[in-house]
Amino acid sequence: MKIVLEHLTKIYPNRNRKIKDEKIAVNDFTFEIPDGKLIGLLGPSGCGKSTTLNLICGLEEATSGKIFFGEDDVTKAPPENRGVGMVFQNYALYPHMTVEQNIMFPLGNLKGEAKLSKEQMKAKALEVAKLVQIDEYMDRKPAELSGGQQQRVAIARALVKLPRVLLLDEPLSNLDARLRLQTREEIRRIQRETQITTIFVTHDQEEAMSISDMIVVMETGIVQQIGKPQDVYDDPKNLFVAKFLGTPPINVFDAEVKDEKLYIGESAVLDVKGVADQPVFAGIRPEGFILADDGVFECKLSSVEVMGRDTSVVSKHNALLGTEIRSIIPAENKVDTSSPLVRFNLKPAKVHIFNKETTERIYFK
Amino acid sequence: MKKSNIKAWLYLLPALVFLGVFMIYPLFDVVVYSFEEGYNSASQSFFGTGLYNFSYVLHDPYFLQAVKNTFILVIITVPVSTGLSLLISLALSSIRKLKDLFQTLYFLPYVTNTLAVGLVFMILFKKTAYSDGLINLLINIFGGQSVDFIEGPYWAKMLVLCIYTIWIVMPFKILILTSSLASVNQDYYKVARVDATPKWRVFSKITLPMISPMLFYLIITGFIGAFKAYSDAVALFGVNLNAQGMNTIVGYVLDMLYGNSGGYPSYASAAALILFAIVLTVTVINLLVSKKKVYY
Numbered sequence: 001m002k003i004v005l006e007h008l009t010k011i012y013p014n015r016n017r018k019i020k021d022e023k024i025a026v027n028d029f030t031f032e033i034p035d036g037k038l039i040g041l042l043g044p045s046g047c048g049k050s051t052t053l054n055l056i057c058g059l060e061e062a063t064s065g066k067i068f069f070g071e072d073d074v075t076k077a078p079p080e081n082r083g084v085g086m087v088f089q090n091y092a093l094y095p096h097m098t099v100e101q102n103i104m105f106p107l108g109n110l111k112g113e114a115k116l117s118k119e120q121m122k123a124k125a126l127e128v129a130k131l132v133q134i135d136e137y138m139d140r141k142p143a144e145l146s147g148g149q150q151q152r153v154a155i156a157r158a159l160v161k162l163p164r165v166l167l168l169d170e171p172l173s174n175l176d177a178r179l180r181l182q183t184r185e186e187i188r189r190i191q192r193e194t195q196i197t198t199i200f201v202t203h204d205q206e207e208a209m210s211i212s213d214m215i216v217v218m219e220t221g222i223v224q225q226i227g228k229p230q231d232v233y234d235d236p237k238n239l240f241v242a243k244f245l246g247t248p249p250i251n252v253f254d255a256e257v258k259d260e261k262l263y264i265g266e267s268a269v270l271d272v273k274g275v276a277d278q279p280v281f282a283g284i285r286p287e288g289f290i291l292a293d294d295g296v297f298e299c300k301l302s303s304v305e306v307m308g309r310d311t312s313v314v315s316k317h318n319a320l321l322g323t324e325i326r327s328i329i330p331a332e333n334k335v336d337t338s339s340p341l342v343r344f345n346l347k348p349a350k351v352h353i354f355n356k357e358t359t360e361r362i363y364f365k
Numbered sequence: 366m367k368k369s370n371i372k373a374w375l376y377l378l379p380a381l382v383f384l385g386v387f388m389i390y391p392l393f394d395v396v397v398y399s400f401e402e403g404y405n406s407a408s409q410s411f412f413g414t415g416l417y418n419f420s421y422v423l424h425d426p427y428f429l430q431a432v433k434n435t436f437i438l439v440i441i442t443v444p445v446s447t448g449l450s451l452l453i454s455l456a457l458s459s460i461r462k463l464k465d466l467f468q469t470l471y472f473l474p475y476v477t478n479t480l481a482v483g484l485v486f487m488i489l490f491k492k493t494a495y496s497d498g499l500i501n502l503l504i505n506i507f508g509g510q511s512v513d514f515i516e517g518p519y520w521a522k523m524l525v526l527c528i529y530t531i532w533i534v535m536p537f538k539i540l541i542l543t544s545s546l547a548s549v550n551q552d553y554y555k556v557a558r559v560d561a562t563p564k565w566r567v568f569s570k571i572t573l574p575m576i577s578p579m580l581f582y583l584i585i586t587g588f589i590g591a592f593k594a595y596s597d598a599v600a601l602f603g604v605n606l607n608a609q610g611m612n613t614i615v616g617y618v619l620d621m622l623y624g625n626s627g628g629y630p631s632y633a634s635a636a637a638l639i640l641f642a643i644v645l646t647v648t649v650i651n652l653l654v655s656k657k658k659v660y661y
């Protein structure tokens with residue numbers, strides 16, 4: 001089932017009625033989610049991700065705009081008629097029911113022709129429980145499960161009624177780091193097997209990048225960029241997206257374009273053909289640095305961290321916005337730690353420049 | 366015993382002394398009195414020991430009437446007041462506007478003096494030379510005969526007493542239930558909604574189990590409270606409850622101690638112990654049921 005969002009907007013009135021000011025939680029969101037894909041909705045806390053999900057599942061009513069599931073206009077449909085499965089951040093498993101009862105609960109709501117017998121419900125519950133690999137624990141209460149297992153039960157409960165759309169709101173944020181890695185792979189696998197169109201909300205860019213077919217980056221209710229994770233990473237549209245994606249994050253400098261050359265501090269570090277003279281922000285990805293004795297970009301060396309495959313070089317520069325430059329170079333390249341300075345050449349594809357006023361990307365050849 | 370332990374007991378000592386003097390000792394005394402036959406509090410003397418006091422109390426028609434009254438009161442008021450409170454709390458938690466106003470209104474009886482409330486009930490129910498009371502006025506409008514609720518037939522008096530008791534105990538229950546309803550995580554309701562759960566199923570499968578600990582707490586304390594009822598009957602029917610046939614067990618105990626026919630601490634103690642046994646039995650049954658039904 002493809003999902004189409006057309007100019008979707010949600011405005012909350014201010015809670016304090018005396019202040020007329022209102023909150024635009026989602027601003028003119030237009031996007032067509034292809035059938036059977038896993039979409040990562042990504043953005044900092046408070047940018048409107050949950051609101052978007054709530055609009056799609058019907059728990060919130062859109063202020064304007066439309067939502068289609070396939071050809072159905074569901075904008076005004078109540079949540080119970082939309083056929084979505086939702087997993088909340090805290091799982092919201094019914095604590096007084098066993099795993100099996102939890103998973104069966106949505107089936108018990110079916111009416112009329114769709115009504116199932118107890119045996120059919122049990123069979124279906126077992127089927128999804130197997131899919132999420134929780135079938136050993138059917139008789140346990142949620143409190144007797146680990147966080148990761150609870151997570152799976154929540155997914156099973158959302159999947160058991162074969163929803164048209166599966167919505168996951170920060171499903172991994174309550175798990176510890178190792179489980180998070182493991183569970184996100186699980187979610188990916190389950191989504192592949194069921195082929196249910198899935199929207200996955202997270203504020204963790206790595207999570208979104210690693211499992212999504214496409215990511216949507218949001219900030220303050222406004223969609224910043226939509227695309228395949230690698231494309232968005234390689235080709236950010238603006239400074240926000242560039243800064244939001246990637247660990248370690250992109251290094252941003254106060255810079256200037258003069259005579260089609262990019263200047264950081266005094267030194268010209270890169271040719272930027274076709275860009276008019278202007279002050280800019282220059283962003284350099286950590287992997288965009290090439291260690292070179294005669295490099296054009298000179299920084300003050302702080303420390304070198306060897307991390308097996310790679311070496312992380314930490315250095316400083318006066319034009320840097322932030323505290324330190326993090327660059328990742330192959331471990332074979334040895335850094336002369338006795339020298340107070342370190343010199344780099346830059347990979348043009350890993351350097352992005354942005355307009356200083358609008359923070360929009362400036363493209364160069 | 367470790368040193369810190371001694372210190373802890375020392376800190377507890379004042380409280381323990383008070384508890385001992387004012388709670389444990391009297392309890393112990395009640396048991397002793399109840400077995401002392403012909404005890405005279407003035408001379409502090411008695412004839413012998415045995416079960417005569419219990420036998421006397423159990424054969425006393427006033428006591429049997431009091432037991433009957435108390436049981437009727439308990440069986441009617443506890444379920445009705447709890448059920449009504451639940452309904453009102455559900456209604457309160459589903460409205461937005463004027464919620465605070467209603468909450469305050471429902472809580473008013475709690476802070477109102479029992480006897481003052483009794484006065485209001487008099488105006489509603491009492492038949493005097495000048496008026497038949499507000500309720501009778503209504504009954505008359507609908508073509509019924511006036512009923513003397515305060516000095517008339519037994520069922521009418523019992524009805525007033527039940528209504529009165531229910532009215533008195535509801536505010537506290539509503540307060541507890543609204544707050545426990547509010548403390549249920551809203552996400553459960555959101556999930557249920559997305560899963561197209563019908564309203565009654567949300568109530569029976571989610572809301573009710575979630576608030577069941579509080580509900581059982583209210584039922585258990587409700588039972589205990591109703592078994593100890595006394596002041597409500599006094600507020601409505603005056604202190605001479607035996608003559609009215611509206612006495613309760615606690616009322617009987619008090620009459621035996623201080624009433625016109627009083628001065629029998631042994632009978633009073635025996636009656637009190639019988640009440641204790643009843644309350645204990647009912648509470649144990651309640652707890653056993655709640656073990657099965659309540660999700661903690």
Ligand SMILES: Nc1ncnc2c1ncn2[C@@H]1O[C@H](COP(=O)(O)OP(=O)(O)O)[C@@H](O)[C@H]1O
Binds near residue numbers: 044046049050
């Ligand atoms: N019910 C509400 N009333 C008013 N403002 C709200 C409400 N829900 C969310 N908001 C505001 O809308 C913005 C987006 O919230 P949300 O979608 O929950 O963000 P996210 O899930 O991305 O962290 C936030 O600024 C939040 O304060």
Ligand SMILES: [Mg+2]
Binds near residue numbers: 046051
């Ligand atoms: Mg959120």
